[in-house]
Every structure is written in structure tokens, then in C-alpha cells.
Amino acid sequence: MSRRKKLYEGKAKILYEGPEPGTLVQYFKDDATAFNNQKHATLEGKGVLNNRISEFVMVSLGRIGIPTHFIKRLNMREQLVRKVEIIPLEVICRNVAAGSMSKRLGITEGEQLPRSIVEFCYKNDDLEDPLVSEEHITALGWSNPQEMDDMIAMTLRINDFLSGMFAAVGIRLIDFKLEYGRLYDGDLVRTVLADEISPDSCRLWDMETNEKLDKDRFRRDLGNVTEAYAEVARRLGIMKENNVVSIDEGSK
Ligand code: ADP
Ligand code: UDP
Numbered sequence: 001m002s003r004r005k006k007l008y009e010g011k012a013k014i015l016y017e018g019p020e021p022g023t024l025v026q027y028f029k030d031d032a033t034a035f036n037n038q039k040h041a042t043l044e045g046k047g048v049l050n051n052r053i054s055e056f057v058m059v060s061l062g063r064i065g066i067p068t069h070f071i072k073r074l075n076m077r078e079q080l081v082r083k084v085e086i087i088p089l090e091v092i093c094r095n096v097a098a099g100s101m102s103k104r105l106g107i108t109e110g111e112q113l114p115r116s117i118v119e120f121c122y123k124n125d126d127l128e129d130p131l132v133s134e135e136h137i138t139a140l141g142w143s144n145p146q147e148m149d150d151m152i153a154m155t156l157r158i159n160d161f162l163s164g165m166f167a168a169v170g171i172r173l174i175d176f177k178l179e180y181g182r183l184y185d186g187d188l189v190r191t192v193l194a195d196e197i198s199p200d201s202c203r204l205w206d207m208e209t210n211e212k213l214d215k216d217r218f219r220r221d222l223g224n225v226t227e228a229y230a231e232v233a234r235r236l237g238i239m240k241e242n243n244v245v246s247i248d249e250g251s252k
Helices: 046-063 099-105 134-139 145-167 225-235
Strands: 006-009 013-017 023-028 031-034 039-042 070-073 078-082 089-096 112-122 171-185 188-194 202-206
Touching (some): 023 046, 046 070, 046 078, 046 145, 046 225, 089 145, 112 134, 112 145, 134 145, 145 188
Antiparallel strands (some): 006 013, 013 023, 023 078, 089 112, 089 171
């Protein structure tokens, strides 16, 4: 496995060439970054947790008919996925005001929104992923109206499903970020969910206490980051009690 070709190393994951054409291996690192890489740390066990949580979420979404890039988990840190052409957008869905939306619009964090909101950021680290409108996206050719409709419909469906899934284990889904990709099949192009869904890409609050169980623990120096991710995994029934680092088969 170690002689596979590395195609890309990002902030949280590494992509390797997969065993078959059209596949990739996604390796989940323990690195945590925030504020466009200005803050960086290694959180032992985070990659293992995100691999498992994202697998669970992708498989669950597949079962309700959401097309995803996920094929199978290979080991504690890696999953096999279909290689897609990433649409250069971060699709954000919000149920409760938080983070950049609270800051930008002066809405108190934690305020329930009158309806779920889908927004788009242009995926470009040099520009710090700026918020863009559908007009920008279609005019500049990052996507087209049909693909946008597909992404919005899928995102709202994912939101409903995940809100219910997390509510069942006492967690409020505040907001989350998705990435979609294009899968070419002859003349056909399908829009599929890609990347990951994990506490790195969602805001998850305990329903009773509002305790944060997501990456804000790292961004805001709240401590116990991996413990919070492990709590999410435990509640979803993915991992056994307090079994965080020991479940790691060892880094690859
Ligand atoms: P970043 O690139 O923001 O640092 P990561 O460290 O998570 O983020 O790197 C993972 C990269 O892999 C992201 O750029 C993401 O868009 C890309 N990616 C995710 N899923 C796929 C896929 N199925 N095919 C191709 N690229 C993917
Ligand atoms: N998010 C993400 N990656 C990003 C930006 C945001 O996963 O590059 C997620 C973030 O974890 C949160 C949601 O998208 O769940 C909305 O983030 P927001 O726009 O509030 O940005 P932030 O406050 O994180 O800068």
C-alpha cells in the first residue's frame, strides 16, 4: 500500500491512486487546521474517527438514494471512493445561525433560522473560500443551473435525513458543508456527494446542554476535541465506550 501514488495532500486528507481506474483511496490524517491554515495541530485519533463517522453517514445516505462517491472502508484510516471532478464549491446548509453567518449578519449564535438556508462558497484557499451567489457561479462557469438544482435538492434532502439521524441521538445539526463532484459515464454526467461528512465539516451541539461536539472545539480552544468526536461516534453506535485511540490499527 505504501508504494501507491500520492495524488494530492490536503489539510485533513491525502488522496492516493486507487486499485482500479476511476477510484481513489482517501486517507484521513490527524491534522486539524482552522482559519485558512493559520491554526494547526495534530489530534491523535481524529482521522480514525472521521473515517468511521463519514463512512457511516455516506452509507446511510446511500441507503436513502443519495448518490455518493463512497465505495468501501479499507481500514481504520482509509476508504475507497470513486474519483470525481470536484465542483469548486462548498455547499453549506444552515438550520441555526452560527459561525460566519452570525458574524456577517449579526445574528446571535444559536438562533433557529425560519427555514433551512443553502449557501455557496467558492472553493479557493487563496481567496479564503468567499461566499458567492448563484449568479457568480453560473456566470463564471463553476456550475450550471441544472447541476445547481441537483445540488440544492440533494443538500436539503441530506439535511432532513441527517437532522433526524442526529436528533435521534440527542444532537442538534446546526450547519454543515458538503462537496459534490461530477461522475462521467459515457455521455452522462451524474452529480454525486463527495469528500467527507464528519465533525470537521458539521456543527453538532448536544441537544440538552448545547455543548459543542465538533471542530469549533478546536477553532475556539475549548479542549477535548477528539473526545467530542468520539462521543458523536459513540452515540451513533459506531464505536464502543471510550475506545478512541486504541482502535487505531496503527498509522500507515
Ligand atoms: P483541502 O483540499 O481543503 O485541504 P482535504 O485535506 O480534506 O481538504 O483534501 C481532500 C481533497 O479531496 C479535497 O480537495 C476534496 O475536494 C477532494 N476530494 C474529495 N472527494 C473526492 C473524490 N471523490 N474525487 C476527487 N477529489 C475528491
Ligand atoms: N465548513 C467546512 N469547511 C470550510 C468552511 C466551513 O467544513 O472550509 C463547515 C463548518 O464546519 C460549519 C459550516 O461549514 O459546519 C459553516 O461554516 P461557516 O461558514 O460558519 O464558517 P466558519 O465559521 O467555520 O469559518
